[in-house]
Amino acid sequence: MMSGTAGRLEGGAGAGAGAAVTRKFGYSLLYIVLIAVAALQLFPLVWLLFFSLKNNQEVFNLPALSLPMNPHWENYAKVWNVGNINLYFFNSVWITVVATVLTVIFGSLVTYAVTRMKWKGSSFVLGLFMVAMMIPVHSTLIPLFSIFNKVGLTDHPLSLILSYVAFNMPITIMILLGFYYALPREVEEAAVIDGCSVNRMFFRIVFPMTSSVLATTAIINMIYNWNEFIFVNTFISSDAYKTLTVGVQNFIGQYTTDWGAIGATLMISILPILITFLFLSNRIVEGIAAGSVKG
Structure with missing residues (x-):
């Protein structure tokens, strides 16, 4: 035993x-x-x-992952001071910030109206925004250019901001939908009993409650706006309003191309997005997870 x-x-x-x-x-x-x-x-x-960190000779004569024989840090100084990258960087920053803020605010307003308020046509409006996700960007370039040309917005940063907001609204609303559906209605009912108006209830109560998913939508919008190329290349012609994505073309000449300067420009354009993602990656996952559950 x-x-x-x-x-x-x-x-x-x-x-x-x-x-x-x-x-x-x-x-x-x-x-x-x-x-x-x-x-x-x-x-x-x-x-x-x-x-x-290489010059043209080292780019073509050395292996891809080899260290440069003499690091050319002056490539960064050249693109920043001579190549107008400082101006393009500033344009990218403020256009990205403005478009992202407007998209998040308008997307939140639309999502709140569709999910938390009862009115005829709400499902139809939501369907229109979802259908807009299937429209290819390239198919809208000529109509948009014609419209902006008629109203005097070609070669103007407002054309970029309007385009970014319009094309980012559907994905922003889609991310926000699940989170807004899951919000407890008891909070809004208590606010209404206390005499709170709809506008005040949204900005003082609902909007702060959605901070996690708003951070997710803001980061996704920022990445898209920062890296966008086709609208800038189509609508903007003067150097005063160009962004980093098209500024790299300054170092491509008819007969010669400064490859080291192009690499430095690309590195400068990547760093802000990379740093932002490293610090806020947890918020992206948290917001997507929060917005994926209904009820």
Whole structure:
């Protein structure tokens, strides 16, 4: 009897030890895979950094991942001071911020009206915004250019802001929908009983409650606006309103191309988005998870 019990205990201990070893091996394998994927994701950034510190001869004569023989940090000074990248950087910042703020505010207003207020046509309006997600951007370039040309907005930053807000509204509303549906109505009912108006209730109560999902939509909008190229290249012709995405063309000449300067420009354009994503990546996941649950 005692020997049988001892045997079962030893067998259970052996199985537990085997499971622990298997678990450790699984975690180790998972970490190796994740490290390999992270290295693969970082490869373009490392290559671009080395690329930006080379001159034309080193770009074509040295291996892609080789360190430059003499790092040309002056490439960054050249693009910032001579290539007007400082102006393009400032334009990218303020246009991105303005378009993002307007999109988040208007998207929140539309989502609140559709999900929290009862009125005829709310489903139809929501359907229009969702259908707009299926419209290809390139198919709207000529109509938009014609409209902006007639109203005098070509070569004006307002054409970019209006385009960014219009094309980002559907995805912004889609992210906000689930979160707004899940908001407890008791909070709004208590505010109405206390005499709170609809406008005040939205800006003082509902809007702050959605801060996590608003951070997600703001970051997604910011990344799109910062990296956008086709609208800037189509609507803007003067250097005064160009952004970083088209500013790189300044270093492409008819006969020669300054590849090191192009790499430095691309590196400068990537850093703000990269830093923002590193600090706010948790908010993106949190907001998407919060907006994906209804009820």
